[in-house]
Amino acid sequence: MKTPGTTSSLSVLPPPLDGEPLGLYVHVPFCGTTCDFCAFHQQTPKKGEVRQYLELLARETLLAPLERPVDTIFIGGGTPGLLAPAQIRELGKILGEAYGLPREEWTVEMTPASATPARLAAWKDIGVTRISMGAQSFQPHYLEKLGRMQPREKIFEAFSTARRAGFENINLDLMFALPGQSWEEWEADLREVVALGPEHVSTYCLTFEEDTTLWWKLSRGEIRRDEEREIEFYRETPQWLASEGYFRYEVSNYAREGFACVHNVNTWKMGEWVGLGPSASSQQGGWRGTNRSGLDAWGEDLEGGRRASADRFPVTSLTRALDRLVFGLRMAEGVEEKVLTEILRLAENPVWGSFWEKLQEEGLVGTRRGEGRRYHLSEEGFLLADRIGAEILAAGE
Amino acid sequence: MDLQHTRNFSIIAHVDHGKTTLSDRLLESTQTVATREMKAQLLDSMDLERERGITIKSHPVSMAYQSEAGPMYKLNLIDTPGHVDFSYEVSRSLAACEGALLLIDAAQGVEAQTVANAHLATSQNLTIIPVINKIDLPSADLDKCLRQLEDILAIPGEDAILASAKNGIGITEILEAVSARIPPPRWADYDGTRCLIFDSIYDSYQGVICYVRVFSGTIKPGDTTVLMSDGLKVEIKEVGVFTPARLKTKELTAGNVGYIVTNIKSVADIKLGDTLTHLQSPAKEMLPGYKEVRPMVFSGMYPLDTGDYEKLKAALGRLRLNDAALVYQQESSMALGFGFRCGFLGLLHMEVIQERIRREHGVDIILTYPSVIYRVETTRGETLMVDNPVNMPSANDIEDILEPTIIASIHIPTDGVGDVLALVMEKRGICEHTETLDDSRLMLTCRLPLNEILVDFFDRLKSITHGYGSMDYEVGEYQSADLVKMDILVNADPVDAFASIVHRQKAENKGRQLCERLAEIIPPQMFKIPIQAAIGGKIIARETVRALRKDVTAKCYGGDITRKRKLLEKQKEGKKRMKQVGNVSIPQEAFIQVLKTN
Ligand SMILES: Nc1nc2c(ncn2[C@@H]2O[C@H](COP(=O)(O)OP(=O)(O)O)[C@@H](O)[C@H]2O)c(=O)[nH]1
Ligand SMILES: [Mg+2]
Numbered sequence: 001m002k003t004p005g006t007t008s009s010l011s012v013l014p015p016p017l018d019g020e021p022l023g024l025y026v027h028v029p030f031c032g033t034t035c036d037f038c039a040f041h042q043q044t045p046k047k048g049e050v051r052q053y054l055e056l057l058a059r060e061t062l063l064a065p066l067e068r069p070v071d072t073i074f075i076g077g078g079t080p081g082l083l084a085p086a087q088i089r090e091l092g093k094i095l096g097e098a099y100g101l102p103r104e105e106w107t108v109e110m111t112p113a114s115a116t117p118a119r120l121a122a123w124k125d126i127g128v129t130r131i132s133m134g135a136q137s138f139q140p141h142y143l144e145k146l147g148r149m150q151p152r153e154k155i156f157e158a159f160s161t162a163r164r165a166g167f168e169n170i171n172l173d174l175m176f177a178l179p180g181q182s183w184e185e186w187e188a189d190l191r192e193v194v195a196l197g198p199e200h201v202s203t204y205c206l207t208f209e210e211d212t213t214l215w216w217k218l219s220r221g222e223i224r225r226d227e228e229r230e231i232e233f234y235r236e237t238p239q240w241l242a243s244e245g246y247f248r249y250e251v252s253n254y255a256r257e258g259f260a261c262v263h264n265v266n267t268w269k270m271g272e273w274v275g276l277g278p279s280a281s282s283q284q285g286g287w288r289g290t291n292r293s294g295l296d297a298w299g300e301d302l303e304g305g306r307r308a309s310a311d312r313f314p315v316t317s318l319t320r321a322l323d324r325l326v327f328g329l330r331m332a333e334g335v336e337e338k339v340l341t342e343i344l345r346l347a348e349n350p351v352w353g354s355f356w357e358k359l360q361e362e363g364l365v366g367t368r369r370g371e372g373r374r375y376h377l378s379e380e381g382f383l384l385a386d387r388i389g390a391e392i393l394a395a396g397e
Numbered sequence: 398m399d400l401q402h403t404r405n406f407s408i409i410a411h412v413d414h415g416k417t418t419l420s421d422r423l424l425e426s427t428q429t430v431a432t433r434e435m436k437a438q439l440l441d442s443m444d445l446e447r448e449r450g451i452t453i454k455s456h457p458v459s460m461a462y463q464s465e466a467g468p469m470y471k472l473n474l475i476d477t478p479g480h481v482d483f484s485y486e487v488s489r490s491l492a493a494c495e496g497a498l499l500l501i502d503a504a505q506g507v508e509a510q511t512v513a514n515a516h517l518a519t520s521q522n523l524t525i526i527p528v529i530n531k532i533d534l535p536s537a538d539l540d541k542c543l544r545q546l547e548d549i550l551a552i553p554g555e556d557a558i559l560a561s562a563k564n565g566i567g568i569t570e571i572l573e574a575v576s577a578r579i580p581p582p583r584w585a586d587y588d589g590t591r592c593l594i595f596d597s598i599y600d601s602y603q604g605v606i607c608y609v610r611v612f613s614g615t616i617k618p619g620d621t622t623v624l625m626s627d628g629l630k631v632e633i634k635e636v637g638v639f640t641p642a643r644l645k646t647k648e649l650t651a652g653n654v655g656y657i658v659t660n661i662k663s664v665a666d667i668k669l670g671d672t673l674t675h676l677q678s679p680a681k682e683m684l685p686g687y688k689e690v691r692p693m694v695f696s697g698m699y700p701l702d703t704g705d706y707e708k709l710k711a712a713l714g715r716l717r718l719n720d721a722a723l724v725y726q727q728e729s730s731m732a733l734g735f736g737f738r739c740g741f742l743g744l745l746h747m748e749v750i751q752e753r754i755r756r757e758h759g760v761d762i763i764l765t766y767p768s769v770i771y772r773v774e775t776t777r778g779e780t781l782m783v784d785n786p787v788n789m790p791s792a793n794d795i796e797d798i799l800e801p802t803i804i805a806s807i808h809i810p811t812d813g814v815g816d817v818l819a820l821v822m823e824k825r826g827i828c829e830h831t832e833t834l835d836d837s838r839l840m841l842t843c844r845l846p847l848n849e850i851l852v853d854f855f856d857r858l859k860s861i862t863h864g865y866g867s868m869d870y871e872v873g874e875y876q877s878a879d880l881v882k883m884d885i886l887v888n889a890d891p892v893d894a895f896a897s898i899v900h901r902q903k904a905e906n907k908g909r910q911l912c913e914r915l916a917e918i919i920p921p922q923m924f925k926i927p928i929q930a931a932i933g934g935k936i937i938a939r940e941t942v943r944a945l946r947k948d949v950t951a952k953c954y955g956g957d958i959t960r961k962r963k964l965l966e967k968q969k970e971g972k973k974r975m976k977q978v979g980n981v982s983i984p985q986e987a988f989i990q991v992l993k994t995n
Contacts, residue, residue: 203951204951205949207951227947231946252951327961358924383948383949384949386950387923387945389965391923
């Protein structure tokens with residue numbers, strides 16, 4: 001099958017990715033409510049839509065056969081948790097028939113509200129190994145501010161339900177730098193989460209993405225951002241969590257030893273991943289692309305035998321190396337020297353070398369020796385990860 | 398109408414003393430324009446002229462006047478531009494006349510332009526009729542005005558006519574004086590046709606239309622004429638008079654004022670003050686007083702939106718059709734992209750052009766620092782004229798730099814003299830002469846570098862004197878000065894748009910101000926970026942742009958790399974829209990703000 005964007009010279013494509021970790025991402029577009037901070041594509045399911053979704057998903061698996069076993073699966077959304085137990089089992093059947101069980105990890109995202117014993121049992125049954133729940137905050141008034149309609153008790157309940165269902169790898173998401181939030185309040189959240197004792201904690205600085213409710217409030221001046229506070233939280237949180245045994249392995253992610261999210265780490269290292277479901281992205285076979293969003297548009301593409309038709313482009317060796325650097329730098333383990341060597345060899349922009357040196361001179365990027373030299377962001381560098389990423393792309397291309 | 402009953406005159410005055418109002422009254426009184434057709438201030442036809450109360454183009458009009466003694470007179474009123482920037486234009490309009498009404502605001506008395514204009518009129522040998530206007534004002538001080546007339550201008554007070562243009566007082570006396578005191582047209586029996594071109598406009602249907610005063614001979618459609626300065630052949634397609642609308646006539650004869658429609662395509666080809674004569678039987682000498690006008694002030698003009706370059710080019714082209722004094726040529730700046738180096742007669746001219754480009758042509762523009770033309774003598778013995786700091790040779794190659802000066806007459810209330818002298822000093826000027834105008838006013842004659850008055854001199858003079866100060870100037874000589882080119886370096890790269898030529902002693906101060914301003918305006922950067930002011934290789938001021946502290950989005954899901962990358966691409970694109978100076982992205986906004994506020 002010839003797809004747009006792949007017609008250019010094949011010689012620029014990277015070598016085949018055999019041997020690279022292979023992940024499967026499944027997007028479930030439904031969500032019960034829309035949180036004020038969320039810009040992800042989702043819709044409240046209308047009658048029959050979940051049915052339609054599952055049928056289309058089955059069809060997409062037929063268009064995306066894989067020749068080797070998947071290492072990880074990540075089911076995200078939306079809230080996959082919204083699926084009824086029967087639907088969960090059907091989803092498991094579809095994926096299992098197409099790809100078998102993942103070799104390393106199978107994560108499902110859900111809200112505490114949807115974490116019922118029946119559903120969790122269903123997830124467990126189909127082979128899910130890891131639960132990721134959005135707690136966001138333990139403080140009722142902040143939950144309300146975020147447009148999150150869950151009482152804090154629900155978080156505790158959901159967590160213990162998941163444990164009882166046998167999940168030994170649980171992540172909780174928290175948000176910080178909420179409008180008006182003090183360090184003490186944030187610390188209280190951290191204390192609550194640590195008391196629960198999940199294996200993994202994600203702490204997201206509240207962002208104001210275009211077209212979210214929060215963004216509107218911000219642009220109308222109803223709430224204010226306090227960058228200094230964001231910086232403080234960013235700086236203090238890693239130490240705080242480290243003293244409790246959670247180690248930062250990425251800008252926003254902390255885990256107990258051995259519990260980093262394998263799926264995400266593989267993605268950041270630019271392995272291969274296959275995205276199923278509306279608006280899911282794929283990187284596979286030398287190209288990258290995104291499924292059209294919305295059940296109808298996605299379905300229409302599948303009908304025509306197409307996948308990932310939006311923003312589709314070939315991933316050249318240079319693009320891949322640059323992305324390895326940009327996303328790899330967000331991780332504590334950083335990036336191997338050979339990625340840099342590759343960029344230096346391929347980048348045509350003569351400033352690249354001096355730009356990279358400058359990043360080190362200014363103390364934004366540091367080096368570490370283990371097996372070979374590795375590059376990683378410094379504390380200041382972490383805070384500038386986006387800018388550094390944009391500059392890397394600008395200088396490298 | 399025979400020569401004996403023709404009068405050519407103009408009205409000269411300091412701004413706001415009532416020139417336009419009086420012109421309107423004269424038109425009404427002679428029924429040249431029916432009262433119902435009168436728009437207030439009929440002769441200032443451009444919006445901008447009306448708004449700012451200045452006249453940029455001359456507006457001649459012919460009036461028929463029934464004198465009290467009986468005979469009918471033809472009175473040609475030639476309104477003149479009213480600003481120092483246009484003093485050559487004023488002198489050409491005056492050259493078309495035999496007399497002038499010198500208007501003085503009864504409450505204000507003699508002011509800077511009154512003196513300058515009176516001098517211009519005297520040097521053209523015009524008969525001056527002093528008119529004290531606005532006598533209706535309670536604050537009118539007739540004694541003072543009459544005394545100033547005699548003391549400052551050596552014009553006998555008893556010659557003055559007391560008038561109120563607003564209330565129609567003294568209008569008949571003025572018309573009588575014009576017909577009785579001003580002599581009939583001069584030089585009418587000169588051998589050969591001579592027409593003075595005192596203005597020209599571009600008309601999209603008819604092409605270039607010249608405003609002329611015929612001194613001798615006759616001119617009519619079908620004539621082939623030449624311009625005496627450069628021998629350019631001009632075909633006459635139509636002639637006529639101003640009523641004030643253009644009215645076609647069969648011919649224009651000696652002593653009269655009117656217009657000619659020519660085959661010439663651009664006003665730039667017609668030089669103001671030139672003499673038109675017949676190709677077949679040319680006059681031997683030109684009319685006196687012609688000179689080439691040269692722009693005095695230069696500035697780079699750039700479209701705010703780089704996509705508007707063609708629009709700006711078209712706008713300048715259109716303005717130039719009607720304004721031969723505007724010169725421009727393409728230039729490009731690393732910081733601002735493609736634009737034009739423009740030359741103007743002076744600051745007002747610059748402002749007017751800038752306003753018209755914005756308003757009439759809808760192009761948003763940014764102007765770089767105005768610059769004068771420096772005369773640079775190199776160590777190799779050459780002389781260079783430099784109107785753009787970027788073209789200044791390096792310090793080692795310069796023997797001497799000379800700058801243009803002006804001789805300013807500054808009229809101020811006596812109690813402000815200390816502050817004004819301090820201002821003059823600060824601007825590197827010297828006061829050469831002080832004269833008492835009356836018990837509360839002084840006139841200072843100062844020599845100042847033109848460069849120093851370009852930006853805020855006039856505004857500050859006005860504010861120091863609470864609005865009562867006024868100034869006029871004429872161009873002085875070039876004089877040697879200790880000038881240096883100051884570069885502004887962003888991350889060690891010089892930024893052309895900020896380069897300037899300054900006096901050595903002022904360099905450090907100005908450099909520091911600029912650096913501070915820039916450091917404030919440039920958005921926080923990832924790396925530490927020095928902003929420096931330098932003379933030659935020597936750094937004289939330094940600031941550092943604030944460091945960016947946080948730019949990270951928390952979320953970067955596995956299934957979401959594409960989205961994340963898009964965001965980064967967007968940032969990268971945003972960066973491209975900024976001006977790259979070395980590693981630093983400076984938003985165009987920053988350039989504009991710095992150039993604006995300085
Ligand atoms: N009181 C009074 N005001 C006048 C008289 N003549 C003109 N003005 C006002 O003075 C101002 C300037 O007049 P204008 O004719 O535009 O002056 P110009 O700048 O010399 O053309 C306007 O507000 C006029 O209305 C007058 O005789 N008496
Ligand atoms: Mg006027």
